[in-house]
Amino acid sequence: MNMNEKTVKKTNIYSGSIIKLDLHEVVLQNDRPASREIITHPGGVAVIPVSENRTVSFVKQFRKPYDTEILEIPAGKLERGEDPEACARRELKEETGLTACSIQFLTQMYPSPGYTDEVVHIYLGTGLTEGDTSRDEDEFMEVCRYTLDEALEMALSGQIRDAKTLIAVLMAKQLLG
């Protein structure tokens, strides 16, 4: 099957500091028209830092869309033209103070392919050295540490709900056993 949706008209609804929203009028495979609401996002990175004794460092931060604090692995948005691995190292250091000797690529993840083009590059960070954090002055978060097995239990029991964090914990467990 050759699937496709050709855009015949694109209208920009919003161009903000992080996201852009466009309305696409498309033609489906049956030649019928449809509309697609599409968010353009710069993409991001996330890194699961696992120490030699299998301790995983997370960050807890307030997320306005859910009006609550949630537990995530260190992550951030890509700057324009930034290398994802360099961005992962930068965000890890800024948010947790950790420097990783090894950064291993795990996967590229599509958070919600129906309406956003965001891609999250996920890494495993090992060979960790502790240092100082350097968060933006408007960035509030708390570092929380759990063993990889505790983190797996938290993923399976619904205490971890963030997509990139669930994927990183489950993949790290597959890889590290």
Place this chain on the structure above:
Amino acid sequence: MNMNEKTVKKTNIYSGSIIKLDLHEVVLQNDRPASREIITHPGGVAVIPVSENRTVSFVKQFRKPYDTEILEIPAGKLERGEDPEACARRELKEETGLTACSIQFLTQMYPSPGYTDEVVHIYLGTGLTEGDTSRDEDEFMEVCRYTLDEALEMALSGQIRDAKTLIAVLMAKQLLG
């Protein structure tokens, strides 16, 4: 730490058929102002159907934000007031023709907590019976089947990139072995 971001002004930018976009002016914990671009989404469900011989049924469909076909587990948006488990059964039947004797809740997933309030309820469907699909006339997809071990390999090697699908495959492997 008591984290919070209080909305002092909310401006609706767009209210579409699926998503809504609001701009929130908030006050941070340091009393400084900030703005948050927030998508409101009805939420969705996804179900990983695993047959008795450990075959997993996926659907491949075109996703406009990535301009390509991607492999996902059967999924759909919640109708207003709809029970997520009932929605999961409905979407599974519509998209693959399968009826699940057992639908086990796996988790609630937050796809991208920085800018969307979407929640995806993920289920494991077992005790499967085959039947006819009943897709909308504008819904184009192809059912693809792999063993759970093949699916795990595809998750670890980057052939599966959709967040809900990665999580469901990795969790099903944890649970079913």
